[in-house]
Amino acid sequence: MKTQPHLRRAAAIGSVLTVAAAALSACGSSAESAGPPASDEQLDAAEAFVEPYREAPTSIGADTPVSQAPSGSKTIAFLSCNVEVCIKSQEAGIEAAEAIGWEGIAIPFDGTPEDVLEKVRFAIDQGVDGIAVNGVPSATFSAAYEEAEAAGIPIVLGASPDVAEGPIVVVQDGIPEFETVGEVLGNYIIADSEGTANVLLFEMANFPIGQQIIATAAETIEENCSSCSAEVVTTQVSDIGTNTPGIVVSEVQRAPDVNYVAFADSVMTSGVPAALREAGAADQVRIVGANASAGSLENVRNGTEHGYVQFSVTYFNWQAVDAFVRHFNGDPQIERWQMPLRLVTADTVEGESEEDLLFNLPTDMQEQFLELWQATS
């Protein structure tokens, strides 16, 4: 029969693809099985850990003043990604610089290593006095170290897992700070579920800070709650808004006892509530995570998302300016900041302004920094 080869070919293609996929599925991780019921001590400990974060933070996390008020004119370049939240962070840096009579310029990059390097070099060519880089590994621009050192331009790296080297005078908000975010998230899930959490935690490849949050949250859940389970699922940045909702639904279908899905960043939840609703799983799982966007706050308000561990992106560049003030003064850098965090739930969003929850943690953040710098607004 003339058509037989086509049939065989089509069947073979489908079979090859599916068998290959099945074989590859062996690479996937599986959930740890839950143990005996969580004890009251475990639940009390989780709630006690979370309790301080239910209230708005009152401190910027450091109280060592600089040796002298900043003087003279300096220009600081603020480099970060070009999405809404990063632009807001750059604007905060410019505001901080201008508050002490300096100048700030925003230089957004598209996130590719080539562009990050190019933008660091651009800032060096501009003859700025300092460069603040946020949210990327130092390796992406290490090729520009020599040029920065030759020009005597210090670099402050924020929200990065790296250590200070070359022209980088300090790394702020690194692994320890984001481990705390993960601990709060993990304990919040334990307390909120009263020890019955079966959690899928979603991270993004090549997003080390987010991966740290998720790894710590998973570890916290497994160590502090004997009856809970935690499984980490890796996705890609390019999956956001398109594949991620389907991946979440599929993972929930695979594990029908899952009752929480946690995300390294709220940007990952785009389309997820709608997909869960269409799959009839909206009532089965609670969506939680770190770093809520305005959209996620609205979803927490309307009940389609459940809770977030919040930190303020504007904080990073006020911190960066603090580092430059200390550097130019010759003061030692602050070794460890206690990054202000806030647990945001339905109760929280009803009582407080979106602006404060997103960008003003604590609400008098600017005044506290100015006080450290012995400056007034």
Add this chain to the structure above:
Amino acid sequence: MTAVDTPVEQTAPPSEQDIPRTARFFTLSNVSLLFIWAVLIAVFGLLTPETFLTTDTFRTVLAGQAITAIMALALLMPIAAAQFDLSIAGSMGLGIVLVATFMAKLELGVPLAIGLTLLSGVVIGLVNAFIVVGLRVNSFIATLGTGSILVAAIQWISGGQQIVAGIPQSFTDLGRHEVLGIPMSVVFMVLIAVVMWYVLELRQTGRYLYAIGSNTEAARLAGVRVNRLTTIALVVSGLIASAAGIVFVMRIGSASLDAGTPYLLPAFAAAFLGATQFRQGNVNVLGTLVAVYVLATGVKGVQLIGAPFWVDDLFNGAALIIAVALAVRSGRQKALV
């Protein structure tokens, strides 16, 4: 007389013209994706029957791909006329921001907001047509440029801020509404598909578009109004992409600024993969929809058996290359007959 001397009656293989049209349509080379689809369903049904063969999975795959399918449909007319429209991602993104801005910030009524947003799609299409037809700029370059301008427009209009509040409940309720258990996003996709199928398959416009795509100069010499039809193709493309933006906001309930971009490549992949089916070598509505859902079925199955995250891309890429290679090989064999 020996057997060697016996004259043998030569029977020539039937040409394509000898095979009835309906039978030709259903030749396995023409509908191989349907068989691949069946194999995928069977294999994943055996591997993970408790989760794969469920109505939830059916609904999830159906609804989850509705916007991708609409975006792929937006590409059909331009591709049929041998034009690229890379600006559809920007058109969708602008549609998202505009419909949300009209309703949430300018407090316009839902019908007016939808109407103005669709109008924006028409304007984008006209601008593309002016550049491609009027200025004779290659459509790939022209729409790459307008797509970039649209990204800037999205940021300018939105002020770089996601729009999450103020979208009327009646609008998002429509996105959550179901018709006979079918989500509204799927209903909109089917309506667009039916109109596109009618125009491309049953109207003179469709035949002329394919003629332009096949040989533009020959079509022009035959009296086809190439410039006019190319303009129509690009306008329809912009219109449907902006409609995809409206459906997105209806479904998600908020306006993300960069939501259009991730749909560009899957839409092109579906259109090209669909061109290997039913009307081999020509983009078509049925092939496009089947392509979207074959890939989605495979990806869903892969996800349900717990494959790591990168297997989705591996599956999509492999399926696209293998299916198109199969179609090319099949076409070559036909050419040799």
